[in-house]
Every structure is written in structure tokens, then in C-alpha cells.
Amino acid sequence: xxxxxxxxxxxxxxxxxxxxDAAELFSEEGAQVVVADVDLGAASTxxxxxxxxxxxxxxxxxxxxxxxxxxAKERFGGIDVLYNNAGISPADDDSILDTSLExxxxxxxVNTRGVYLCCKHGIPYLLxxxxxxxxxxxxxxxxxxxxxxxxxYTASKGAVLSMSRExxxxxxxxxxxxxxxxxxxxxxxxxxxxxxxTPGAAERRLVHVPMGRMAKPREIVNAALFLASDESSYVNxxxxxxxxxxxxxxxxxE
Ligand SMILES: NC(=O)c1ccc[n+]([C@@H]2O[C@H](COP(=O)([O-])OP(=O)(O)OC[C@H]3O[C@@H](n4cnc5c(N)ncnc54)[C@H](O)[C@@H]3O)[C@@H](O)[C@H]2O)c1
Numbered sequence: 401x402x403x404x405x406x407x408x409x410x411x412x413x414x415x416x417x418x419x420x421d422a423a424e425l426f427s428e429e430g431a432q433v434v435v436a437d438v439d440l441g442a443a444s445t446x447x448x449x450x451x452x453x454x455x456x457x458x459x460x461x462x463x464x465x466x467x468x469x470x471x472a473k474e475r476f477g478g479i480d481v482l483y484n485n486a487g488i489s490p491a492d493d494d495s496i497l498d499t500s501l502e503x504x505x506x507x508x509x510v511n512t513r514g515v516y517l518c519c520k521h522g523i524p525y526l527l528x529x530x531x532x533x534x535x536x537x538x539x540x541x542x543x544x545x546x547x548x549x550x551x552x553y554t555a556s557k558g559a560v561l562s563m564s565r566e567x568x569x570x571x572x573x574x575x576x577x578x579x580x581x582x583x584x585x586x587x588x589x590x591x592x593x594x595x596x597x598t599p600g601a602a603e604r605r606l607v608h609v610p611m612g613r614m615a616k617p618r619e620i621v622n623a624a625l626f627l628a629s630d631e632s633s634y635v636n637x638x639x640x641x642x643x644x645x646x647x648x649x650x651x652x653x654e
Contacts, residue, residue: 403629405430408476410469412459412518413486415442417588418537421617422483422624423450429625434472437486459486459514465521472525479525480532481628484518487511487537489553489590491597496551504552511556512563519567523576531575535627536564538580540643548604557582561639568637577636579627584643586615610645610652 409426413419415437423435423446433452437443440456447454453475457468472479488510492503515536526532541550542557561580568578585591585605591614595601606612623642626632641647 402430403625407480408432408472408478409481409483409628410434410436410472410479410522411483411485412436412457415439415446417590418586418617418620419485420446422621423452425621425625426628427451432476436468459518460509462517465517469521469525478529479522480529482518482522482534483624483628484515484535485537486514489550493550493552495549499551507552508556511553512559515560515563523571526576527574533628534576534578535624536560536580538582540582540584540646542582543647565637572636579635579638579640581624581627582639582641582643583620584609584615584646586617586620588617607652608646608649610649615644
């Protein structure tokens with residue numbers, strides 16, 4: 401299949417988790433992929449496997465984000481898709497009563513400022529090409545609250561959701577679509593770490609998921625593929641939920 405033939409896609413956080421899966425799938429679909437991650441070793445391993453360009457980036461740093469896009473343009477001549485996927489969820493981001501200001505700001509720096517910087521410096525490249533697609537990764541926690549709080553993470557994903565909506569509206573007539581991809585819980589290192597640390601954590605959460613299981617990374621990345629491709633040409637400024645029905649549920653099946 402060649403659903404992304406001729407497109408240059410910059411994926412942040414592509415050294416692991418869903419980003420690495422996306423690098424593989426997007427490459428299979430004909431894209432030229434920039435595998436960007438704070439961990440250069442991880443990015444290089446993925447890039448070597450998929451034939452992409454590895455770039456070290458810290459999405460929280462403006463000059464680093466600018467350098468990432470400059471490297472992408474130099475190598476591939478332009479950029480068509482921004483997949484702003486990098487995000488963190490550290491253990492010390494917890495209840496608002498226990499979360500330090502330092503932990504709050506560390507999460508905001510990557511998850512909120514990172515998406516801001518990647519859009520601010522990436523969208524001009526899409527405009528140069530006459531349009532493109534931006535996929536900002538938010539989360540189901542931007543829609544529903546959890547008593548098992550990760551306060552800064554949740555607030556950051558709310559910011560990503562509303563920022564994406566606004567950008568999608570602003571650039572709609574210039575051919576740039578911006579959507580917020582909102583996954584439900586996914587089997588990646590980020591979530592498995594949290595769920596494995598506390599006995600009963602998985603059961604407590606899965607009861608709220610109608611399908612009774614987490615998503616596989618590929619189930620989320622398939623949606624990103626759709627958003628990146630021209631098949632989603634009329635999907636813009638959306639809250640693109642891929643959550644197994646979680647945010648629609650009140651009483652789930654036994
Ligand atoms: N796993 C889930 O259940 C879930 C659910 C909803 C949303 N999300 C979101 O999906 C995205 C991907 O999550 P994942 O589970 O694949 O995460 P992950 O932790 O498995 O991978 C994240 C990648 O981002 C990289 N990264 C971290 N900080 C970075 C920085 N400052 N600059 C560049 N790269 C950085 C890491 O090195 C890692 O390779 C995140 O935005 C996350 O918040 C995840």
C-alpha cells in the first residue's frame with residue numbers, strides 16, 4: 401500500500417512506543433520518515449530499521465525543534481506531516497496535593513510547550529508545500545477525569561486538545577489540517593510502568609473500558625495513518641478519539 405507516497409513525515413518520540421510503530425507503518429506506506437527522539441540511540445535503531453532519518457530532538461527546547469525541521473528539509477526537501485507524539489508521564493506527577501511545581505513544569509515543558517514549539521516551527525514548512533496534516537497526540541484524559549490523578553499530564557493533554565482545535569480552524573483555508581488524536585489506554589512502556597507499579601491498578605482502570613482491554617499501539621497508529629493521509633481530507637480540528645468507547649461509557653459490560 402502507498403497511502404503516504406511522496407509525503408515527508410516528522411514523528412517526534414519515534415524512538416519507542418507508538419512513535420516507533422508509526423515510523424514503521426508510515427514507511428511501509430511510502431512515506432519518508434524523520435525519526436525524532438530525545439534518545440538518539442533509540443531513534444537511530446528505528447531509523448535504520450525503516451530507512452528513515454534519525455534526529456535527536458528535545459521538543460521542550462526551541463532551538464532543538466528548529467534544528468529538527470531544518471534537518472528534515474535539508475534531507476527530504478520539505479515537510480508534509482507533523483506527528484507530534486512525544487510525551488512524558490513521570491511517576492512524580494500525581495495528585496495535585498503531592499505534585500511539586502518542578503514536576504508540574506517538567507511535564508508541561510514536554511507535553512504542552514513541546515507541541516506548541518513543534519506546531520509553531522513546523523506549520524510554516526507545511527504552508528510552504530501548500531498544505532499538510534498535523535497530528536497532535538492528546539489523550540482520553542483530556543475528556544474525562546480520573547480519581548487516580550496525574551494532574552500535570554491531564555492538564556497538558558487538555559491544552560493540546562484545545563490548541564489543536566484552534567490551529568485547525570486558523571489554518572483551514574491554507575490547506576493545513578490539525579487534529580488532536582486522543583488514544584485510550586495503550587500497551588506501551590509509558591502506561592505499563594504505571595499499571596505495573598500498583599497491584600490492582602490494571603483491574604481498577606479496565607472496568608471503565610467497554611472493550612475490557614488496552615489498545616495495541618498499532619490500533620492507535622492506524623488512526624494516525626488515516627489522519628496523515630489524504631483519505632482524511634475533510635477531517636480537521638477534530639477530537640479524534642480512539643478509545644474503545646471509554647469516553648462514551650457509563651456502565652460497561654460485565
Ligand atoms: N500509552 C498510553 O496509554 C497513552 C494514552 C494516551 C495518550 N498517550 C500519548 O501518546 C504519546 C506516545 O506515548 P507512548 O505511550 O508511546 O510513550 P513512550 O513513553 O512509550 O514513548 C515516548 C517517546 O518519546 C520520547 N521523548 C520523551 N521526552 C521527549 C522529549 N523531550 N523530546 C523528544 N522525545 C521525547 C521518549 O524517549 C520515547 O521514545 C504520548 O504523547 C502520550 O502521552 C499515551
